[in-house]
Amino acid sequence: MENKPNLLVRGTAAGGQIMFFSLDSTQLVEEARIKHNLSPLSTVVLGRLLTAAALAGQELKGEKDVLTMILKGTGPAGTVLVTSDSQSRVKGYIDNIDLETVSREDGHFDVAWAVGPEDGYLTVIRDLGLKEPYVGRTELISGEIAEDLAYYYAVSQQTPSVVSLGVLIDTDGSVKHAGGFMLQLLPNTSEEVIDALEPLVGGFPPVTYLLEQGFNAAELMDLLLNRLGFEITTETTAQYYCDCSKERMERKLMTIGKADLQSIVDDDQDGVELVCNFCNTKYNITKDDIGKMIEE
């Protein structure tokens, strides 16, 4: 299999007892870094959550289904919010785009410091087009994001999972490698399979290390699961994608109410500039535009 950018594969292992998703998100995380002008540690935090959302997005079925993950700890990163659709088209933002580099003793970036797991929560919202979205929330147990997501799946979804996420920053601040995988054990998974899986997962190198060695998303799963027997069922690509438009921004502006819109027109201003949170595209809403909105 060639190494396509943002390659995402899914499949099953151990005769269907394990479901897996694996992604090389290098390109989409780099795109997020550029769009938001992120510092290295801010890139790692947002990049891990974007990778997680792209993997989890594969569980959505409907074309209009949307999954939102909100990571809110008490560290300097602030709120980190990402969304994915069923095609793993993701977008997101982090409050603090300029986190200083703080490293752990082992030299890795200190993501847990940035997130601050104390009194923090991971909220996952699945909007499946029903009357109410499905909302699940669990406390943060590590702040490293992968462990927090695995805990969410275990507690909120009753699905034992293994999650690995990684973002490696190059010396120039760009994204060298990013990726992750998720394994989900189905309810019928035998003790035998669980016992066989544990040492494989426990001794598995970090995803970014393997990407650097030239393994692609499919080969990662081969390396991890070939002893259990595995099959790739879907091969696709994730992407960073924002669907904002001037019309959408106008609709958002309308929610401030007629009186406030009128006051913008009355004050001798050139209108307003709105910036998309997800991609930083700037939209100029002129006084004429606002006048039309008031008429409507």
Ligand SMILES: [Zn+2]
């Ligand atoms: Zn946008």
